[in-house]
Amino acid sequence: MTFGFFCRSAARQLFSASHTTVDPKEVKKFQLLAHKWWDEQGEYSPLHSMNDIRVPFIRDTLLNLSSDHQLGSPLSGIKILDVGCGGGLLSEPLGRLGASVTGIDPLEDNIRTAEQHKSFDPDLDKRIQYKSCSLEEIAEESTETFDVIVASEVVEHVADLETFISCCYQVLKPEGSLFITTLSKTQLSYVLGIVVAEKIMGIVPDGTHDWEKFITPEELERLLESNGFLVKAVNGMLYNPFSGSWSWIESTSINYALHAMKSKAQEQSSSREPISEAEEEQHPARANTSTTV
Template sequence: MFSQKFSSIVLGRHHLKPASARSLARWAAAGSGSSRTNVCRQRTRRLQSSSALLHPGARSASNTTVDPGEVRRFQLLANKWWDEQGEFAALHAMNDLRVPFVRDNLLNVHRAHHPGKPLAGLRILDVGCGGGLLTEPLGRLGADMLGVDPVEESVSVARLHSSQDPDLRDQVSYRACTLEELSEEEEEQQRAAQFDAVVASEVVEHLADLETFAISCNHVLKPGGSVFITTINKTNLSYVLGIVVAEQLLRIVPRGTHDWEKFISPEELERLLESNGFSVQSVQGMLYNPVSGAWSWTDSTSINYALHAVKRSDSPEDGSLFPEDRAEATNG
């Protein structure tokens, strides 16, 4: 009986009763970085004040994407990244969708000139790379990949795994750092934005500050660069399937992996990106079938979804949202 009900939920045929939805809503309610220049500190203060104006209902900016609790959780799982039948099995299977999603959207902008290596010549940053589950297949498509993650244990696993494949040794590299540390490092060294794309797959629902994430993505991307995000919508259905069923009943992912309060709707994520120099190109729903272990595209974004956005041409090339910062840097 349970399996029949669960199949109905997964296939979208089950609808929560109003009373149940209200109950679920009540249940759901129930590091060090690089040193900063004066210009960077001034920009940060403006960010803190403007963030409240741009997003009055959003979480307050902490100027770090790192949640210490999330770091501790993934430290305990670091040695399990490449167990395709283990805790990260769903992420392994997701490559069937997310790799073509990144590849095809980039090829719409950058025409392939290398048979078999369609992403050759492109530099891609994989944020929250974990053990390199997405970094490696993108590297095999020819991209020059840099994976960053604040969990050193995960980065060590990623380095060891990629080192065993001669085809990846010159394509893939990793750093144990955060996105904002990388962004500030480029600013302090006065280097131009270096990446053609940023990938953050199943990451934003674990971050402490999405405003800092969006600004840092803008900063490290070249003009016209892409950002690719896959994440979980904030709905009653995502709470049931993503936490109650996936974590507590079927244990598809470890208990405590997700916090429903950190989930974000496509509309909220689009507003965040649009206000930080991006133009959202597409949003597509994703559906996981725990019986077959496979992912498929769907018209509904009520659970998982993928988003592609492009850095607008009118976005400041140095990644700053505040034009006066460049004047201060010149005068100072």
């Protein structure tokens, strides 16, 4: 019996039907909006503008980890799994940076929208493939396949977060990177993320979020590190509904972005990469903050 066969067999047992990351209620919520992903003035406009900071965050972090990159195509040769890709809002800019992207989403209508949109660009059509499936299905068939996983605005919608993280560990290559953006679980995030954003201003549809599924960066870090990851950076994010733009802030009490790496067995879970003041000024997205309000 080969090691690869053993890993695949173990994955099938671990990520069986009793452990699923897909919440049917969440899928039903997004069903009605599947055709609206590329309406930049519609319900997903905050995600369009989030690309202005989340794409550089991913790009710059990966470039800092390796000096081997091509000018004009900096992510060439990097295999990225975009979990909960929706209509491809993040998959496409990562593909334009040269990455080979696999976007997955449990909702077939989302995948159809993503496929249709990428077909307008022949270069993207070659670099991006989409699949309507769950993360655990990928974990059953793939072991240490991807260099990077991105899960942007996803973890607050999954049914089982620990299974989700275990699956990420399963499919990442050694020292691979995991990027997460999500909402913190604080009183402020409830007021601004649900009461104001959903019920008062209608920035996102009412009922999009369940505050009980939000998670603080401290809780997420503990969960990641107990599952074999090293958290390297945590950065606060803020959305301005009047300008429609995102910015980096010190506080992680509303939204935050996190970068973690699949650790080596001998590494300790308490270490983070130090960042000098000069580096922080040059790359604010790499600032390592965990301030809460």
